[in-house]
Amino acid sequence: xxVSEELDALHGQxxxxxxxxxxxxxxxxxxxxxxxxxxxxxxxxxxxxxxGCLLGGDGTPPLGAAAPDFALARETGRLLLAFKSPQQPTxxxxxxxxxxxxxxxxxxxxxxxxxxxxxxx
Amino acid sequence: MTHDDAxxxxxxxxxxxxxxxxxxxxxxxxxCFPPPxxxxxxxxxxxxxxxxxxxxxxxxxxxxxxSERRLMSLVSASSDLAEAQPLIGTALSHDQPExxxxxxxxxxxxxxxxxPVLVETGFAAAAADSGLGSLGLPLTMLEEIxxxxxxxxxxxxxxxxxxxxxxxxxCLLHSGGAWMGxxxxxxxxxxxxxxxxxxxxxFQASFAKHAGPLETPRLVSLGPVLEGxxxxxxxxxxxECALFAHSRDDLAALHGMWQRVFxx
Numbered sequence: 001x002x003v004s005e006e007l008d009a010l011h012g013q014x015x016x017x018x019x020x021x022x023x024x025x026x027x028x029x030x031x032x033x034x035x036x037x038x039x040x041x042x043x044x045x046x047x048x049x050x051x052g053c054l055l056g057g058d059g060t061p062p063l064g065a066a067a068p069d070f071a072l073a074r075e076t077g078r079l080l081l082a083f084k085s086p087q088q089p090t091x092x093x094x095x096x097x098x099x100x101x102x103x104x105x106x107x108x109x110x111x112x113x114x115x116x117x118x119x120x121x
Numbered sequence: 122m123t124h125d126d127a128x129x130x131x132x133x134x135x136x137x138x139x140x141x142x143x144x145x146x147x148x149x150x151x152x153c154f155p156p157p158x159x160x161x162x163x164x165x166x167x168x169x170x171x172x173x174x175x176x177x178x179x180x181x182x183x184x185x186x187x188s189e190r191r192l193m194s195l196v197s198a199s200s201d202l203a204e205a206q207p208l209i210g211t212a213l214s215h216d217q218p219e220x221x222x223x224x225x226x227x228x229x230x231x232x233x234x235x236x237p238v239l240v241e242t243g244f245a246a247a248a249a250d251s252g253l254g255s256l257g258l259p260l261t262m263l264e265e266i267x268x269x270x271x272x273x274x275x276x277x278x279x280x281x282x283x284x285x286x287x288x289x290x291x292c293l294l295h296s297g298g299a300w301m302g303x304x305x306x307x308x309x310x311x312x313x314x315x316x317x318x319x320x321x322x323x324f325q326a327s328f329a330k331h332a333g334p335l336e337t338p339r340l341v342s343l344g345p346v347l348e349g350x351x352x353x354x355x356x357x358x359x360x361e362c363a364l365f366a367h368s369r370d371d372l373a374a375l376h377g378m379w380q381r382v383f384x385x
Binding site for chain 2: 049061065066067070073075077099103104107
């Protein structure tokens with residue numbers, strides 16, 4: 001599957017996750033987003049900047065001794081999830097979801113999706 | 122509580138209120154936070170003009186005419202609120218202790234449904250049916266019999282920390298300009314204290330720059346970032362913040378608890 005197809009498949013499996021995007025944290029930009037995402041380029045860039053702040057895009061751990069593999073930011077009505085690629089630590093999967101997302105199941109599926117995308121890249 | 126204090130408290134409560142409606146009814150408690158019974162009493166306290174308030178929890182309901190912090194009459198109650206049945210359609214008065222106890226018992230039962238509590242507010246019926254001629258039941262008497270102090274409103278952060286106690290290994294709360302820690306594992310608490318000393322200000326400023334002001338409740342989780350693969354979660358609410366060290370296995374439950382405490 002192409003990256004775009006992978007993102008669409010993840011969105012199809014978890015409709016509560018409206019945006020699924022593959023990003024380059026070093027460049028600070030989203031490379032591909034799922035076809036159903038309603039976010040424009042500016043909103044995607046903001047999402048990428050927020051994820052970079054949480055994941056330590058510059059390699060510096062934001063909190064603690066190690067840079068995180070994943071980050072979640074929840075506020076009323078919105079949940080941001082960011083997963084760092086184990087193969088390419090500057091690449092990440094960014095997701096914007098409704099609060100009712102099945103968090104445990106989504107984390108497993110998202111990380112598997114990211115591994116497949118990174119392996120093909 | 123003086124009259125001025127009551128007015129100030131009511132204005133503060135109205136200003137801080139998140140307004141969420143479900144099926145045309147306003148949600149005043151999600152069944153967990155704010156605690157249902159104080160939420161019901163707060164609703165009565167903030168109803169100044171004469172109104173009919175109907176409280177719903179699951180399939181149960183209790184409808185009252187309320188005016189100036191007094192319960193004037195009981196309009197209707199679902200059949201499961203047995204204590205309230207003899208009082209339906211009657212004016213309420215504080216000089217009947219058994220009436221006070223019955224109303225309090227019905228409210229407590231409604232609050233214990235572990236269901237979201239919703240309220241419908243409407244104009245009261247004609248004066249003859251709304252207990253206007255009666256003395257009414259002062260809210261203060263209900264608070265006394267229920268042993269509730271309206272001045273002691275629980276902070277959502279304190280409630281969250283208590284309710285999540287099984288889900289974290291250490292917690293560090295920043296409140297009133299100082300950090301306060303609690304942990305079963307002192308080494309984990311020390312790691313959180315190091316974060317607070319060295320990384321916290323930079324992280325908070327950076328996050329606020331990208332995510333916006335931190336006045337509204339937020340939760341951020343990063344993992345794994347501590348020794349032993351533990352995650353760190355951060356909660357901001359009501360001008361306070363707290364750091365939690367927890368395992369990845371407890372992440373979903375911690376987020377579920379945040380949802381229960383901080384959203385209606």
